Amino acid sequence: xxxxxxxxxxxxxxxxxxxxxxxxxxxxxxxxxxxxxxxxxxxxxxxxxxxxxxxxxxxxxxxxxxxxxxxxxxxxxxxxxxxxxxxxxxxxxxxxxxxxxxxxxxxxxxxxxxxxxxxxxxxxxxxxxxxxxxxxxxxxxxxxxxxxxxxxxxxxxxxxxxxxxxxxxxxxxxxxxxxxxxxxxxxxxxxxxxxxxxxxxxxxxxxxxxxxxxxxxxxxxxxxxxxxxxxxxxxxxxxxxxxxxxxxxxxxxxxxxxxxxxxxxxxxxxxxxxxxxxxxxxxxxxxxxxxxxxxxxxxxxxxxxxxxxxxxxxxxxxxxxxxxxxxxxxxxxxxxxxxxxxxxxxxxxxxxxxxxxxxxxxxxxxxxxx
Ligand code: F6R
Numbered sequence: 001x002x003x004x005x006x007x008x009x010x011x012x013x014x015x016x017x018x019x020x021x022x023x024x025x026x027x028x029x030x031x032x033x034x035x036x037x038x039x040x041x042x043x044x045x046x047x048x049x050x051x052x053x054x055x056x057x058x059x060x061x062x063x064x065x066x067x068x069x070x071x072x073x074x075x076x077x078x079x080x081x082x083x084x085x086x087x088x089x090x091x092x093x094x095x096x097x098x099x100x101x102x103x104x105x106x107x108x109x110x111x112x113x114x115x116x117x118x119x120x121x122x123x124x125x126x127x128x129x130x131x132x133x134x135x136x137x138x139x140x141x142x143x144x145x146x147x148x149x150x151x152x153x154x155x156x157x158x159x160x161x162x163x164x165x166x167x168x169x170x171x172x173x174x175x176x177x178x179x180x181x182x183x184x185x186x187x188x189x190x191x192x193x194x195x196x197x198x199x200x201x202x203x204x205x206x207x208x209x210x211x212x213x214x215x216x217x218x219x220x221x222x223x224x225x226x227x228x229x230x231x232x233x234x235x236x237x238x239x240x241x242x243x244x245x246x247x248x249x250x251x252x253x254x255x256x257x258x259x260x261x262x263x264x265x266x267x268x269x270x271x272x273x274x275x276x277x278x279x280x281x282x283x284x285x286x287x288x289x290x291x292x293x294x295x296x297x298x299x300x301x302x303x304x305x306x307x308x309x310x311x312x313x314x315x316x317x318x319x320x321x322x323x324x325x326x327x328x329x330x331x332x333x334x335x336x337x338x339x340x341x342x343x344x345x346x347x348x349x350x351x352x353x354x355x356x357x358x359x360x361x362x363x364x365x366x367x368x369x370x
Pocket of ligand 1: 057058059060061100101102103104105106109151152153154238341344
């Protein structure tokens, strides 16, 4: 194992983090602030929908997952995320469809875009360019253009906050102004506390990265931290190039927990990160404590991440931010540049031979001409 003190060597971290993924973590407050202003000029003339679907893949889908959790106890409309080639059967002209692809080139998302057009859904596109932007413009579909030149997963604020803003504008979600300002305030503190300059001895993300090093980190969320747990897992995958898992309470107490009963021989392979909240419900606290007791019998390394802030958005974002930092520090410990995701690119290249994307593009071109 590399000495964790590498995390106190600023020059070494910068050398490994070649494309400066850490800067997106450090500048989270600025990006959240900018993203909140994005759809300001946006005019939407859609009527009230019956369902909301966010379509996207990977880093472009997680904003939809976070929205789903955030909306759960404050929006009366069902919100679902479509991470597939095809729309669910219920999607129709009464569905508000956010079609989200950072590159605008993801074949599953383009395929769903085409289906949404055919089903006359009320579509709003979010992308930084590519075919999605091109066809949204040609077909006069409302479109949010997000800043270019970043890794999709680093643009989370730009793919998530516009959803909140648009729903607020359409009168489908309550005002988010106060939540957004608190979130930016909280993120300023979190990014300071986890910064490159803050030493390992006083830096939660650096400690977490050292704790999970050499294991498969398993992230446990609950309630509105369900998608947050998923985000931490995918950041470990893409930034740290590390296998990872996620689950959510209380569902994990009905299956996953039994898997830890005789986990001694796996103790070296896994670590568990519990997402905690000072105001977590008693029943969740009890479940977490019991689960910790069971897992620690197998001597698996356990860590906790406590959220900060008052409103749900700040709490969720504070943990996301800590997870982002941790995934980059873990990459550094492993001597890996966090930014490139070669395997995803390789697969996208290989899939070209199936002709699915070309066919979708041809159909979009036909629609654009009519
Ligand atoms: C890369 C990343 C990926 C992409 C996914 C979809 O940073 O996070 O998960 O988000 O391959 O691509 P886009 O976002 O361009 O639609």
